Amino acid sequence: MTSFDLSAIDTPALVLDEARMRANIRRLAEKLAPLDVVPRPHLKTAKSVEVARQLLAGGNGPATVSTLREAEYFAAAGVRDILYAVGIAPGKLARVKALRDAGCDLAIVLDSAEQARAVADAAAHMRDTFPTLIEIDCDGHRSGLRPDDPRLVEVGRILHDGGVELRGVMTHAGDSYGAVGDEALAAFAEQERMAVVNAARMLRDAGLPCPVVSVGSSPTAHFARNLDGVTEVRAGVYVFFDLVMAGIGVCELDDIAISVLATVIGHQRDKGRVIVDAGWMALSRDRGTASQRVDQGYGVVCDEAGSPLPDLLVTGANQEHGIVELRPGSGAPLPELPVGTRLRILPNHACATAAQFDEYHVLSADRPGEVLRWERMRGW
Amino acid sequence: MTSFDLSAIDTPALVLDEARMRANIRRLAEKLAPLDVVPRPHLKTAKSVEVARQLLAGGNGPATVSTLREAEYFAAAGVRDILYAVGIAPGKLARVKALRDAGCDLAIVLDSAEQARAVADAAAHMRDTFPTLIEIDCDGHRSGLRPDDPRLVEVGRILHDGGVELRGVMTHAGDSYGAVGDEALAAFAEQERMAVVNAARMLRDAGLPCPVVSVGSSPTAHFARNLDGVTEVRAGVYVFFDLVMAGIGVCELDDIAISVLATVIGHQRDKGRVIVDAGWMALSRDRGTASQRVDQGYGVVCDEAGSPLPDLLVTGANQEHGIVELRPGSGAPLPELPVGTRLRILPNHACATAAQFDEYHVLSADRPGEVLRWERMRGW
Numbered sequence: 001m002t003s004f005d006l007s008a009i010d011t012p013a014l015v016l017d018e019a020r021m022r023a024n025i026r027r028l029a030e031k032l033a034p035l036d037v038v039p040r041p042h043l044k045t046a047k048s049v050e051v052a053r054q055l056l057a058g059g060n061g062p063a064t065v066s067t068l069r070e071a072e073y074f075a076a077a078g079v080r081d082i083l084y085a086v087g088i089a090p091g092k093l094a095r096v097k098a099l100r101d102a103g104c105d106l107a108i109v110l111d112s113a114e115q116a117r118a119v120a121d122a123a124a125h126m127r128d129t130f131p132t133l134i135e136i137d138c139d140g141h142r143s144g145l146r147p148d149d150p151r152l153v154e155v156g157r158i159l160h161d162g163g164v165e166l167r168g169v170m171t172h173a174g175d176s177y178g179a180v181g182d183e184a185l186a187a188f189a190e191q192e193r194m195a196v197v198n199a200a201r202m203l204r205d206a207g208l209p210c211p212v213v214s215v216g217s218s219p220t221a222h223f224a225r226n227l228d229g230v231t232e233v234r235a236g237v238y239v240f241f242d243l244v245m246a247g248i249g250v251c252e253l254d255d256i257a258i259s260v261l262a263t264v265i266g267h268q269r270d271k272g273r274v275i276v277d278a279g280w281m282a283l284s285r286d287r288g289t290a291s292q293r294v295d296q297g298y299g300v301v302c303d304e305a306g307s308p309l310p311d312l313l314v315t316g317a318n319q320e321h322g323i324v325e326l327r328p329g330s331g332a333p334l335p336e337l338p339v340g341t342r343l344r345i346l347p348n349h350a351c352a353t354a355a356q357f358d359e360y361h362v363l364s365a366d367r368p369g370e371v372l373r374w375e376r377m378r379g380w
Numbered sequence: 381m382t383s384f385d386l387s388a389i390d391t392p393a394l395v396l397d398e399a400r401m402r403a404n405i406r407r408l409a410e411k412l413a414p415l416d417v418v419p420r421p422h423l424k425t426a427k428s429v430e431v432a433r434q435l436l437a438g439g440n441g442p443a444t445v446s447t448l449r450e451a452e453y454f455a456a457a458g459v460r461d462i463l464y465a466v467g468i469a470p471g472k473l474a475r476v477k478a479l480r481d482a483g484c485d486l487a488i489v490l491d492s493a494e495q496a497r498a499v500a501d502a503a504a505h506m507r508d509t510f511p512t513l514i515e516i517d518c519d520g521h522r523s524g525l526r527p528d529d530p531r532l533v534e535v536g537r538i539l540h541d542g543g544v545e546l547r548g549v550m551t552h553a554g555d556s557y558g559a560v561g562d563e564a565l566a567a568f569a570e571q572e573r574m575a576v577v578n579a580a581r582m583l584r585d586a587g588l589p590c591p592v593v594s595v596g597s598s599p600t601a602h603f604a605r606n607l608d609g610v611t612e613v614r615a616g617v618y619v620f621f622d623l624v625m626a627g628i629g630v631c632e633l634d635d636i637a638i639s640v641l642a643t644v645i646g647h648q649r650d651k652g653r654v655i656v657d658a659g660w661m662a663l664s665r666d667r668g669t670a671s672q673r674v675d676q677g678y679g680v681v682c683d684e685a686g687s688p689l690p691d692l693l694v695t696g697a698n699q700e701h702g703i704v705e706l707r708p709g710s711g712a713p714l715p716e717l718p719v720g721t722r723l724r725i726l727p728n729h730a731c732a733t734a735a736q737f738d739e740y741h742v743l744s745a746d747r748p749g750e751v752l753r754w755e756r757m758r759g760w
Contacts, residue, residue, distance in 0.1 A: 010448075010475075010760060011469070011760070012760055013760070044699060044700075066699055066700045067661075067700060068390075086645065086657065086700045086701065087645040087646040087655060087657075087701075088645065089391070089644070089657060089719060089720055090719070090720055091643065091720060092390070095390075110646075111646055112646060112647065112719065114718060114719050115646070115719050118719070118720070137648075140651075142655070142698060142701055142703065143645075143646050143648070143655050143701065174698065263469040263471065264469070265466065265468065265523075266467040266490075266491055266492060266495070266523050267492065268517075268523070271520075275467060275522070275523050277466065277467075277469060280666075280732065281446075281447075281735060282760075284664075284665055285664055285665035285667070285732060286660075286665045287667075318522060318554065319424060319446055319731055319732075320424075320446045320447060320466045321466065321467075321522055321523065323522065338494060339470065339492065339494050339495050340469055340470050340471060340498070351699055352660065352665060352699075355661060355736075356735075357759075358758070358759055378738070379737075379738055380390060380391070380392055380393070380662075
């Protein structure tokens, strides 16, 4: 294993293991290749041009974003085929239009007649076709029309007749994050597939176009056995992975590509506690593993080289203090960790933890021992 | 009430009601004035020079920070008396020294002989006195030495004999956030006071200096009845307040000065759900009210003018989606909130929610109807 000298990095800091990231990207690409779908990776996890260059087909191929600021940032970097995968508010169409005028094929998402009418009005007014996907609810998780909802055809017709490009349907199996194991995840993937395939059929049976049939979540993308009728797959968190993904069996701990570098700043030895300078401001407040079989607290503690320390977790977090203790019930010894010791903490949720930082310290895959800096964007 | 036109602000956005902020600042200043203590407000909540100008005595008086980046940012803006209130890692002393050389009286905090020796070594090596406060543990919450711990004198002596300026003792009653009501909070304030007063006495009895006796938490600052022996009070979140503070009785809902402006982007009417474009990326993952008597979900929903809507909460949050529902058990009707409706969401935890944004949209107290922009800093 290549060793990297992190001693010059002020803590807390976000560390990205590029070799692990590449392996994660390659794994899903190889998984999806025989399934005849276009990958449209979600950039909301990484929010980085350098990551996008490695994640997207050809470096700037189809992408998904969660905010218009992301769309603007990646379009400026040359990404020209973007799906903004959060339901559109009509007041945001002026920014959509500006990006489209600048040459980005930006598509939007909606799930109501109310929105469809507003987009059709804007299409006429702004002289744009505003390519639109109708969001389908495959699992009751969040937004979307159920695939058998008759309003689906109504919405499609309002768009199509109103001069909007009805590009297709999309869904996100958000509840798949609550599934565990191969069979449960494969079943979720099939449920997700059936929802959009049925929705697409309903639109086509009504004489409406539906060229794109889009699914996407990291768990279902990795466990889908059949994607017949699906044209593209969106997934995001897999680029880094995290403890939640490990907890449901999508990855192993040593696939997790990001961690928070922290320094020991104190002890409460009588309580078996070590205090580090990574609190919730660095780790985020995400407690996604709290509802899983194994609760990982605010993160799994590794040594500076990235190897997990037996049973050591961040069990509590104040703004700039993390409290490190042994996992409840552990028989492992509490290691000596003098003040100044560097540690690395694996995150519950890569999207949330990475969002607390403005840059990555990258353990280069190509230049042994070299630590690069890549910027992250944020905002809306 | 002055009305403000927020329609030009893209959502989600962080709104700051300057009049409420001023009232919050004034209230604590008036509370502390007769208690003969120096206020040393904590800037970790606001992270804004414009807020600091109103919060600090004379605009740049004594301040507390939670990161060295904050110290650098506020020192550059003219704040010259700063306590960095997180236990020091020796590797950070070079940055402390640079700030001190630039004219900022920056003091540090520690709680072990190990740190004291490292600071004494650095003091000799870097030719600085590194003013240091010993952290006292008043409630078992986090860091610090118990006030009756004999190591307190040992640490003090290592510092004093090692050429370090032993400036005093400090504590933070973090567990006061779990107390509720006047009596419980007053008792916490007294416990906090006694801890540092006793610690100061132990140092002085050993012939060591202890000019500063510092306490601080927003709950205890507001409910302390007697601060005899205390020289300064640090408090932070009170500048904005939040739902956690309201839940323990330190403020009312209409004292909360920040909110997240959001737009309705969809509905699941059969489930009684409204979807907004403020998810956890805007609201943070903080669920501080989950353990309180009244769980406020991810925040209390207000209309665009800031008036709470009866029983409407953000009950769930994905990255860029907030799910708004009636409070469990509510008999209130779900209001019609068409797509495009603007709402404002009061946060559980002001520090965490504000940290998700790079700027405030400020409802000016001095210029009726005018919305200003103030930047926020972040990072370490």
